[in-house]
Every structure is written in structure tokens, then in C-alpha cells.
Amino acid sequence: MRNEMGSFVAADNTKCTGCKACEMACFAVHNQGNHVGNTVGTVELPITARLYVTRAEELCMPVQCRHCDNSPCLNSCTAGAIRREEEKIIIDEDKCIGCKNCMMACPFGAIELVPVYRAGKEVLLPGSTEVRKTASKCDLCVKRGIPACVNACPNQALSLVTPEAELADKRIQAALALALTNQA
Amino acid sequence: MNYFVKGNPDLCIGCRTCMIGCVVAHEGLHIFEIDPDSYTFNPRLKVIKTARITVPVQCKHCENPACMAVCPENCIQLVENAVVINTDKCIGCKTCMMACPYGAIEMQPDSGHRVQTDGSPRMVANKCDLCINSKRGPECVRVCPTEALTLVTEEDLEKENAKKRIAAARALAEVNG
Numbered sequence: 001m002r003n004e005m006g007s008f009v010a011a012d013n014t015k016c017t018g019c020k021a022c023e024m025a026c027f028a029v030h031n032q033g034n035h036v037g038n039t040v041g042t043v044e045l046p047i048t049a050r051l052y053v054t055r056a057e058e059l060c061m062p063v064q065c066r067h068c069d070n071s072p073c074l075n076s077c078t079a080g081a082i083r084r085e086e087e088k089i090i091i092d093e094d095k096c097i098g099c100k101n102c103m104m105a106c107p108f109g110a111i112e113l114v115p116v117y118r119a120g121k122e123v124l125l126p127g128s129t130e131v132r133k134t135a136s137k138c139d140l141c142v143k144r145g146i147p148a149c150v151n152a153c154p155n156q157a158l159s160l161v162t163p164e165a166e167l168a169d170k171r172i173q174a175a176l177a178l179a180l181t182n183q184a
Numbered sequence: 185m186n187y188f189v190k191g192n193p194d195l196c197i198g199c200r201t202c203m204i205g206c207v208v209a210h211e212g213l214h215i216f217e218i219d220p221d222s223y224t225f226n227p228r229l230k231v232i233k234t235a236r237i238t239v240p241v242q243c244k245h246c247e248n249p250a251c252m253a254v255c256p257e258n259c260i261q262l263v264e265n266a267v268v269i270n271t272d273k274c275i276g277c278k279t280c281m282m283a284c285p286y287g288a289i290e291m292q293p294d295s296g297h298r299v300q301t302d303g304s305p306r307m308v309a310n311k312c313d314l315c316i317n318s319k320r321g322p323e324c325v326r327v328c329p330t331e332a333l334t335l336v337t338e339e340d341l342e343k344e345n346a347k348k349r350i351a352a353a354r355a356l357a358e359v360n361g
Contacts, residue, residue: 013357054349059357063349078285079250097285098247100188103341109348113185113247125248127258133185133247 005163006067006087007140009051009147015157016053018060023049025152029141034120045122048114050138051149062149062158065089065110065138073102073111073137081135088142093134102135111137185338186245187265187314189229189322193239195332196231202240202324202333203227209315209323211295226292228312229324240324240333243267243288243312251280251289251311259309265338266316271295271308280309288312 026049028036036042051064067089074082074089081095082102091102093116103111114136116123123132140160141147150158206227207215215223229242245267252260252267259273260280269280271294281289293305300306314335315322325333 010356010359011353012360013353014360052345052349054346054353056350056353059353061353061356063352063356096248097250098186099244099286100185100247100336100341101244103345104190104336107348108352109345110352112345116248125262126253127255128252128262130262 004087006069006089007160007162008066009064009138009140009150009158010161011061011063012157012159013059013061015155016061016153017155017157018053018055019154020053021152021154022051022062022149022158023047023053025148026050026138029144029148031117034117044120045117046115048112048136050136052109052112063108063110064149065106066108067138067140072105072107073135076101076105085142088140089137090139090142091135091137093136096134098133098135100135102137106137111135185265185341186247186262186267187335187337188245189242189312189314189325189333190336191239191241192332192334193237195330196239197330197332198231198233198238199329200231201327201329202229203231205323205327206312209318224293226295226310228310230287241286241288242324243284244286245312245314250283250285251309254279254283264316266314267311268313268316269309269311271310274308276307276309278309284311 027047028038030050031045034045051062054061054063067087071082071084071089074084078099078101079095079097081092081097083090083092098113100113103113113133115131116134124130125132147160150160204227206229207225210228229240231238231240245265249260249267256277256279257273257275259270261268261270276291278291281291289309289311291307292310294308298306320326322335325335
């Protein structure tokens with residue numbers, strides 16, 4: 001039985017300055033196949049990041065997918081385009097029909113529909129001049145290792161949360177704290 | 185982005201007024217004056233009732249429509265934020281019907297009552313067109329007595345996502361202390 005929890009990237013609002021370096025890094029690593037390199041001059045397609053620097057009156061921080069363990073997006077997908085892969089929730093852009101169910105099901109606003117580009121060119125719908133769109137969201141940089149947003153943040157405001165490790169640390173702290181209460 | 189009509193199962197009472205409204209909007213009021221047996225009632229949305237849920241199901245006007253991708257005659261096109269079937273070109277092959285994961289397309293006699301050379305009615309794919317030819321917008325939304333149906337636009341989805349992101353950021357900020 002599956003009992004692992006999905007990792008996710010979480011932001012610290014006390015460190016985020018709203019610079020959007022995370023968004024740019026996210027866009028760049030996911031569009032290397034579209035000839036996007038390290039300079040602005042290489043960008044010939046719309047910038048679509050998979051995390052969203054969000055501003056409210058009192059705070060500013062990026063919001064992204066939590067890779068939920070009981071995923072509303074996966075459960076709402078009628079096309080079988082969202083799968084769980086080693087506790088990561090991944091959208092198969094080739095299977096996505098763009099019905100927007102996942103977008104509406106996600107309580108974090110972590111999914112957007114974006115135009116599809118391959119090798120720097122717009123992909124068109126068959127028999128149409130319209131650009132093909134797909135649901136898009138954080139994949140934890142599944143092909144890279146460390147998520148690009150975490151690496152790019154100049155203030156270390158983003159971290160990859162591994163729930164098991166975090167819980168183990170908290171429990172050790174709790175055990176040590178409890179030991180102090182027994183000394184009297 | 186395409187628009188679509190969304191049903192709210194918490195409000196739907198299963199009265200099927202939407203289905204009748206849909207037929208009247210597409211066929212005209214004359215359906216009330218003809219012999220019911222001479223006519224195929226062909227709403228483009230279906231009220232689904234199970235033990236757990238009552239809600240109409242209709243086309244989602246997908247961005248990358250499975251129906252459009254498989255149509256061999258290129259009858260399905262994007263028109264004004266909607267996925268629309270050109271029934272004049274439809275050959276009734278049912279491929280779109282099988283491709284749609286929502287069950288939103290079915291085959292119905294051509295509304296022009298045209299017949300084939302063997303005398304049988306011309307069958308065409310039938311699905312929601314968001315009433316793009318009507319100034320009043322989708323008729324199902326207009327006639328629902330419990331306001332269980334809403335037209336969802338790109339702007340609605342963007343606003344909703346923006347609200348969710350702010351709520352998510354505030355919740356995480358609480359955790360961060």
C-alpha cells in the first residue's frame with residue numbers, strides 16, 4: 001500500500017521579495033526544448049511559469065502545486081492525463097484535452113492552461129489555425145533533480161519540503177522537549 | 185480560452201428545464217405544435233441522476249478538443265470561444281462521440297429533417313454550441329429556475345485562480361509564522 005507523502009516546494013513569505021526569479025527559472029528550464037537559454041534574446045515564446053508570485057495587501061510569495069496525496073486534479077481529469085509518478089503529480093501534455101476540470105478542482109490555483117510550443121514553434125490544433133493549449137503545473141523539475149525555483153531564489157525563500165523528514169525532525173525535537181519535563 | 189456552461193449539483197433539482205430550453209433554443213417554438221411522435225427530442229445537455237448526484241452534463245468546450253482531433257471530415261472547429269460542429273459536413277461516423285470523455289456528443293437526426301438516398305433520416309453529431317447564434321447567451325443558463333447553471337469565461341477562471349492563490353499564500357504565511 002502507498003504510504004509515502006508527496007514532496008512539494010513551499011515559500012517563506014518572510015524572505016520573498018517578489019523578484020520573480022523563480023518564475024523566470026521555471027520558464028527557462030521547462031523550455032530548453034524551445035531554444036530558451038540564459039539570455040532574454042533567446043526567448044521567442046510567451047513566458048509561462050508553473051508557479052505564481054502572488055501579492056496580497058500584506059504579503060507577497062509564490063504559490064505552486066502541493067502534489068496532494070489525494071489529488072483533486074488527478075481525480076477530476078476525465079482524459080487520464082494526470083498521473084502519480086513517485087509521489088509527484090504529473091500532467092501528460094500529450095493526453096490533455098484542455099477541459100479545465102483540473103484547473104477548477106485545484107484549491108491552490110496552481111494549474112493554468114498554456115499554449116503548447118515544440119522546438120520554438122507554436123503547435124496548432126489539427127485542421128485549425130488555433131494554438132493548442134494544455135494544462136500546466138509544477139512537476140518538481142522531475143527531470144532535473146532540485147527544482148529550478150528553489151535553486152534560483154536569491155533569498156532562499158523557497159524550499160523543497162520532504163514531509164517524512166520534516167516530521168521525523170519535529171518528533172525528535174518533541175521527544176527531547178518531553179524528556180525535559182520528566183526531570184523534576 | 186473557450187467558455188463553457190457548468191452545472192452546480194448542490195443547486196440542481198433535476199427538473200430538466202435546461203434540456204427543454206436547449207431544444208427550444210435550437211429548434212424553435214414550433215416543437216410545441218407538432219406531433220411528439222414525429223420528432224426526436226434532442227437536447228444538447230443531459231441531466232444525470234445517480235444516487236449521489238443530480239446535475240446536467242454537457243460539452244466542456246475543451247482547449248484541445250478530442251472530438252476535433254479525430255473528426256475525419258474536419259467538421260469541428262473553434263468559433264467564438266466555443267467548439268462547434270458543422271452538421272452540414274458531418275457524415276455521422278461517431279468517432280467524435282467515442283473520443284469525448286464527457287459523453288457530450290450523440291447522434292441525432294439532422295434538424296433540417298433531411299433524408300438520405302435510402303429514405304432514412306440523416307444522422308449528425310449533436311452537442312452544445314453555447315447558443316452562439318443567440319444574443320441571450322446559453323438558454324440552459326437563462327431558464328434554470330434554481331440558477332444551477334453558469335457560463336464560465338476566461339475572466340471568471342482567472343479571477344478564481346487569483347483568489348485561490350491569495351488564500352493559499354495567506355495560509356502558508358500563517359504556517360511560516
